[in-house]
Amino acid sequence: MRRSYIDDYKQKGLRKQLVDGIRAKGITDENVLNAIGNIPRHFFLDNAFEGIAYEDRAFPIGEGQTISQPYTVAYQTQLLEVKPMEKILEIGTGSAYQACVLAELKANVFTIERQRKLFEHNKQFSFLSKYRTIRFFYGDGYEGLPTYAPFDKVLVTAAAPSIPTKLLQQLKIGGKMVIPVGEKDVQRMLRITKVGETEYNTETFDDFSFVPMLSGKNG
Numbered sequence: 001m002r003r004s005y006i007d008d009y010k011q012k013g014l015r016k017q018l019v020d021g022i023r024a025k026g027i028t029d030e031n032v033l034n035a036i037g038n039i040p041r042h043f044f045l046d047n048a049f050e051g052i053a054y055e056d057r058a059f060p061i062g063e064g065q066t067i068s069q070p071y072t073v074a075y076q077t078q079l080l081e082v083k084p085m086e087k088i089l090e091i092g093t094g095s096a097y098q099a100c101v102l103a104e105l106k107a108n109v110f111t112i113e114r115q116r117k118l119f120e121h122n123k124q125f126s127f128l129s130k131y132r133t134i135r136f137f138y139g140d141g142y143e144g145l146p147t148y149a150p151f152d153k154v155l156v157t158a159a160a161p162s163i164p165t166k167l168l169q170q171l172k173i174g175g176k177m178v179i180p181v182g183e184k185d186v187q188r189m190l191r192i193t194k195v196g197e198t199e200y201n202t203e204t205f206d207d208f209s210f211v212p213m214l215s216g217k218n219g
Helices: 009-024 030-038 047-052 070-080 097-104 116-124 126-130 165-169
Strands: 059-062 065-067 087-091 108-113 134-138 151-156 171-181 187-194 200-208
Touching: 009 030, 009 070, 030 070, 030 097, 059 116, 070 097, 070 151, 070 171, 070 187, 070 200, 087 097, 097 108, 097 134, 108 116, 116 134, 165 171
Parallel strands: 087 108, 087 151, 108 134, 151 171
Antiparallel strands: 059 065, 171 187, 187 200
């Protein structure tokens, strides 16, 4: 994958237009909007996409995965209500764009990718060295990272057929999980708050379409 790492006035202008468009769609958290405005999305894509990198849509990144639509990234991040220094588990690193948004919000990010090629690619992606608060793991997202639990927040960036029990167990009491749930082409976005050791409150939000969350590791 060939990428451009030049962030010129044209790209910054397109990024501002993208942020304005996301704001117009209903994202109100200025910290989230600023984070998206700070990250050169075209760095995460092949040069073939450079001219359209700031359109508000998903693009393929290989291994059957996509970089999410910026509005979707903003929507999930806003629901997560990120606070500085929180410990966040992300399921599905993908391009690492979402992880960088969380890092821009000063979170400590633990992100898991099951596709070895994407995991290895991110290890070589020089731009990510800017974000010292992101830790990358190769593994099964359904298992989470019990060694590093509990987490303040969990963010799932793939469609789960049901809510993974092990991820709920790795939340702190008072912690939140944002996850798209559904087995068909459209999933419902949920925010689950852990209110006791085995007690949870679930809020239901809008419909989205994500790639499926798969178990195991793909070498």
